[in-house]
Amino acid sequence: MKYFKTPPVRGFSLIEMLVGVLIISFGLLGLVTLQARALQASTTTEDSQRATLLANEMAAIIINANDVNVDQTTIVKPWADRASAPDRGGLPGGTGTVTVNGNTARITVSWKPTGSSTDTYRYVTDVMIPQ
Template sequence: MNKPSYQRRNGYSLFEMLVSILIISFGLLGVLALQGQTLKASVTSEDAQRAALLASDMAAAILNANTVNVSQGVIDSWAAKVADPSSGGVPSGVGTVAVTSANSARISVVWTPSGAASAVHNYVTDVILP
């Protein structure tokens, strides 16, 4: 019997292993990038919810006072809370209350998310007294 000049080799070659490691690495990098984007979206959503809650706090103060002309001390206290993330505010937050007519006011909360110097977010709500 003549032996063939080649032998059949079973298993993976070094080149096949390197290609499979490369493909797995790209997949893992994609998963990590997706996780980073998800985290960023989650933080942005949390900031927006806090801004809505802060605006709601000021709207409640206006409705409880039954006038859009609330005292400057109440507005200043609220604006300080908006600007302080450690007490429930938003990052780089600025809160304003503008009286638009005898029975309406516009409440605005503006903030810049952490790590995004150019992205400015704004939440505005109007309060109209009956």
């Protein structure tokens, strides 16, 4: 019988371990960045949906009144105040305006996303009442 001499078993070298840790670190960093972007996109989408609901609410008021000239103090002002209050269904840094031009009312909802001092988002819709 012949016995074969097996080579000595060696472990990983320090350089191989460091390369492995580096690759795993880059992967984890990518996952954290992806999570942050997903959260930001989710917040932006939620704010856009709230702006749409606010504009839809004012459009419904105008359509139900069958007149684009709604009362500024009793209807538009409370709506605009609510649009600027995130705790009451509004938006962060939000403003709501209704501009009338003939038989068309332009409803504009603007807001600044939380944590951003330069970005401004805006949702605009027009409501026309035939005469």
